[in-house]
Amino acid sequence: MKKNTSYNTGKAVLEIKDLYKGFGDLKVLNGFNLELYKGENLVMMGKSGSGKSVMIKCMVGLMQPDSGNIKILGKDISTLSHQEMDELRTEIGFLFQGSALYDSMTVRENLEFPLRRHTDKFDLKNTDELVMEALRNVGLEHTIDQMPEELSGGMQRRIAFARALILQPQIILYDEPTTGLDPITSKEIIELMQTIQDKYNTSSLIITHDVDCARVISNRMILLLDGINYVEGTFEELSNSKDPKIKAFFK
């Protein structure tokens, strides 16, 4: 069922081979494969509970896979020490579904938090400048001294986006970036994702149920079904598919 697509213009920045992960008797990933290319927006769709979030958490080391191989920027993450993994994580931005802003800190402190702990990569003298640039990117400079609870859901998502961007990552992982937002705010977030991708030429893996988001932003799509990459292709190829399992996602 897999389909070869022509979108592989750059080198692979993320490679997953034969990934298996289960919880007791429940097998979530059954030999999942994925490649993300430089500068690409890859959208992954799948049913709730199909293992999308598990897969993305395995990528950043929040979960350990049962078996399989994950290579990020050419490094096999299973062979990395804790410190090497932390260094690699600075090249990966992660936008959480619930934003996951530190609610005891102001917006400024949220953005400064990763910067102050990676002084080898960033000069502390430039902290203010980097914070302001990140906030400018999401259009929320005025919220710098506000607490997360004072912001709307859409604003919190954008601040979380700014925090993911502040370490200037090469890869951004989005876990359902538009879930729980109204259509207008969702559209703003999608436009923001596109702008950031154009500006910094990042590679993005976007997990979403939002067909509009997939249509606008994807260069390539992948469907995760029964723990495997069931099909790959462009939005047009998948949305015009005759397979009832694929069609169900685009109704």
Added chain:
Amino acid sequence: MGSSFNFYSNLRSFFEEVGALSRFAGRYFREVFSTPFEFRELMNQCYSMGNKSLLLVGVTGFILGLVFTLQSRPTLLEFGAVAWMPSMISISIVREIGPVIIALICAGRIGSGIGAELGSMRVTEQIDAMEVSGTNPFKFLVVTRVLAATIMLPVLVIFGDFIALVGSAIIENIKGDVSFQLYFNQAFDALEFTDLLPATLKTFFFGFAIGIVGCFKGYNSKKGTAGVGEASNSAVVYTSMLLFIIDFIAVFISDIFY
């Protein structure tokens, strides 16, 4: 058959919990001496734990001193030993009652607070967010809180003990015509180095127990709001039990040496 199975199952999960807590404490000792130090967060936590507990500890200590003196007075009067009141109160409060009562109050105030805070951070993926940004959440959240509790509890106990003695002195002043100066002279004369040292040393262990159990429960909280509630609640229950065990060991050891 069912009840014996439950007993062994509970016993097994108890030892698993103790094992997990020991590993957690082991990680704390590995990380507390390694760089970088989160000095700013440590100061924030010391301020937060100390400042916010001050009123509670003060009121508790004051009432403790009042009640203890009022309850002891009739018995001492009966034996004609009321002149020993300041000495008896100061030794009882400083050696035993003050540290234990104030540690229990702090287990409720500080331990449950840590459990709930870290539990909700776990549930809302804030701890995961720290981890994926390449920082060490254990160092930032756990090491600072446990260290702050270990430092601040002795301070709070000393403060609470003093307020308890003030409460006692007020009762003695009203009921027994004992001046404050005479009361405190007698109270401090009765105290020796061997009373103060073990009593102060054990409060460091009390503070450590409050911090480590609160952090352990919160950091490993299960998903959902029920998980946060359970983390907060079990932090207080386990800490309270642990405080009495530590107190027993401390008294046993100090009895051998002094």
